[in-house]
Amino acid sequence: MSTPVVFQYQQALDEFRREGREPPLLKRMSELISLLDLTATLNSTLSGREILDAALLIVMGELQVSRGALYVRDPAGGFRLRSARGLPPGAPDVIELDEIPDRPKEPAPPVFGELGLVLVCPVRKADRTIALIGLGPRPEGSTFGPQETGFLQSLAACAATPIENGLMYDELHRVNKTLSVKVFQLHNLFDIGGELTSSLDEEAIKRLVITTVMGHFLASRAALYLLGEGGLDLAHVRGLRPDESPIRLPAEAAAEAEALPGPSRVGDLDSGPLRDALTRGRFGLAVPLTGGARVSGLLTVGERASGAPFGDEDFDYALALARQAQAALEGARLHRVALEKERQDRELQIAQEIQRSLFPRSTPTVEGLEVAAVSRPCHQVGGDYYDFIPLDGGRLALVIADVSGKGTPASILMASVHASLRATAGTTPPAVLLERVNRFLCASTQDNKYVTLFYAEIEPGSRRLSYVNAGHIPPYLVRAGGELDRLRTGGPVLGLLEDAVFEEGKVVLGEGDLLATVTDGVTEALSPDDEEFGDARACASLCASDDNASSALRQLVEAVEAWTGRPGFGDDLTALIVRAR
Template sequence: MSDMHFKIVLIILLIIAAGYIFHLRFKNFNLRRLLDDTLHKKAEIGNFLSIFSKNLKTVEEIEDSMNMTARYVADLVGASSLCIFTLEEDGFLKAAGIAGAFPPLHKSTEYVLTKPRFILESLRREKIKVGDGIIGEIAQNRESLLLEDAAEDPRIAATGAVIPIETLMAVPMVKEGKLIGVVCAVNNREDGKPFSPEQFSSLKFMAGQVELAYNIVKVYSTLSKQQRINQELEFAKQLQHSLLPKEFPEWGQFSVHAFSKSAKEVSGDFYDFVEIDKDRLLVIIGDACGKGIPACLLMFMARSFIRANIERYTTLNELMQDLNNNLYRDTSAERFITIACCVLNRKENTIEYVRAGHTELLIFVPSHHHSLRKIFTQGTALGLMPGDMVDEFETFTFSFQKDLSILLYTDGITEALNKNDEEFGMDRLRDNFMASCETRSSPQETIEKMLRSVDMFVEETPQSDDETLVVIKHRENFV
């Protein structure tokens, strides 16, 4: 083979190799984008379910739950107004949930009234025949619609709407081939801008969650009071179980394990592990006020907010401040939650800690004569007070030395009672944790030993509060 021939073959091989590498990178990019989109949608579902489920308590609140659902979806897609139309038993479409000043899209003599309150009342009474108007057509054809410039559409002009309609998107809700209804959003919150393909995609995705919410409402409305309570418990139990981490992370030099035991069917305690980026992992433990369904739902709200928003915060103080504002706005006055967070940075070999009214952090430091340190930073419980009354949440950062062990816990451990009404207490907790650390037990072994100690102490006394432990330890022989 001549040198020229060899060079040509080599060039061809290099071109093929370069093309293959480009293909692999492009494939990897698409997979990463798909993963990010999936995680984002999972966060949206978790947040939606947590907000929706906390409203399912009484018949009156069930009737208002579709309005809450409409408000949430409108916020998510950035719409000025939104209406959820459902197909009723008589075969007509009716407004089941409304957010904002939604304009009538079906011509009617009732709409001569121009005050928004009267328009909305008329809209709730109105029945739309499948096939009539934009909403009826979408229901009949079962095809989504995006009108970037709605003013130019003759169907909009025919409605004679008193509220200007600049842009519109609507999606049919269909389950197993059966029409459930239509979700319609009108006007972008960014004035003058049409709805984007991304907003349209979000509405189509959330239409499935709206359909789920509507079916839950229908089921609840036909249940007896006791059946409804059982349904709430089962729904919350399944949701809580699905959201708890299934695996415990080995994050560089950090080894983590956790355990939670509820006092009732569902728990107000929780723990979670959230990957912030390739170097940082957020470890969370929380304890919602009370027990059972109310505490469980408060826990869902806090967890969903953190998971959906953690990437946009640069400090733990900002995260706690915004979470407090969110909970204060959306919960009743007597509801609150305590939380402690640790950011594990495997690149810098550090831990950053913040607490919001939670129990203190315990650190076992073998290099200081096997001492046990208690870290008690300043920070109030979340949801009790508005943001302007909450001081800054103090953070504490330290390097993660070899053989260091950390304990996070809820007060259900220290306040566990025996038959003499004596608490397990802080001293027993400290002694058990230190003894386990001195024998170089793994995080899982440490938790198992501590739980056995609590069980031996309380004996047959019924558990009175949720109990949760999280242990973080420096991995053995980590290089």
């Protein structure tokens, strides 16, 4: 421990001693050299631990004691043991004193006495005791005289500033390390935040959250559970050994997770299925993901590899990460929903275009007949359909139909009906025609999809009408004289019964007679009081009209609109009117 300078002084002192100089003076000089040695040593080192060790050892060496302890004032109160030699086992880390000595005390207060320390000397800096040096008994029963305690005070005075510097250095080092960790954590939150907000891939988000939380806590396992139909379902897990299967959470766990106040140590959870499952999965931390008031998931983290317990600071970080994860997952989910909606809209638009192409572009002109028709879907794609099919010999086929369902499936079914009728109309009698179409639909459509349909063929001139009603609302035949007929002959709806048989009905339209076919959008149109428009009102509107086909049609539509009190309708509305002239 000697420095060259101290060594030179020591040599000079040895020379004096050989020459038989005054012993007390020699002793004082020896002490001065020790003080010099202490100062030089303490100034050449920086770490608090080394300074404290050196200070204690020098004091013990100079006073020839084999037991010593250095207690340093702790910011949290009391004095903390920072360096010790020869102390009995079980010495307390922190000691509390009622009265803090400001000068060497012998005998030492009882807390020191119990450790075999007989003298306590304060290390003082600016009127404040910053540390206490406790020393064991001197050898051979000798006591600490005034000279020894005086020398001890000098040693303590020399050591005070280096000890304070050392403590400050340690504190700076500790703060610096804490700060570095904080900077690193903050950097990580930015790092993952940027990545999460820009990602719309749910799998990538789950993976990143898991990887980040494992890296942050240096935990070798983590899992993410997300709320599904069966409770909290395992969404992602990392760090299991190959022979381990991942832990699934029981259904009751969702309610337990809901009750968590925030990130929680698994060991602190109430006993129950959640705690059992997480303990079995060797998880130490459970972090609920909350979207609004509800729990949307649970992030679970394995114990830290270092074994350090999870503390309040860890909860803060876990909460920040869980919030980011929740927001990113919700963003990605909404994006997926929006994409799905966009796809459906596009599909619907295509269906609508298909359907629109199925309606005839213009109403036909047939000798002796006026024809008018309208179809207004209430949804983008409705289930109503009408058609005029020109046949051989100037005959005309009329079709009105209502297919079950809406949207794309309805438009596909409608296209089938349209195509099969267009391909075969006029080649066989109407009843046979509908039997064929029925068999075709039974074979080609899904169960429980069906069509109500009215099909009629009109001969020009004679105005003879052959028809088949397949489960459709019976068309109204309003005679010029005012009496009303309904065209009911036919059979069941199409598409359900493969062997259905149809019967053909025949009527002759007289001059001025009006034939009106409608769908349930007319008869079942609801008033604001939920009352149906009904047959009676439809008949009344039709009977009141003695004008041409298009005005009769307009009057009917206006009557329905007035009934519902709304410009749109609750259902598709389709009507086809023929008046004989």
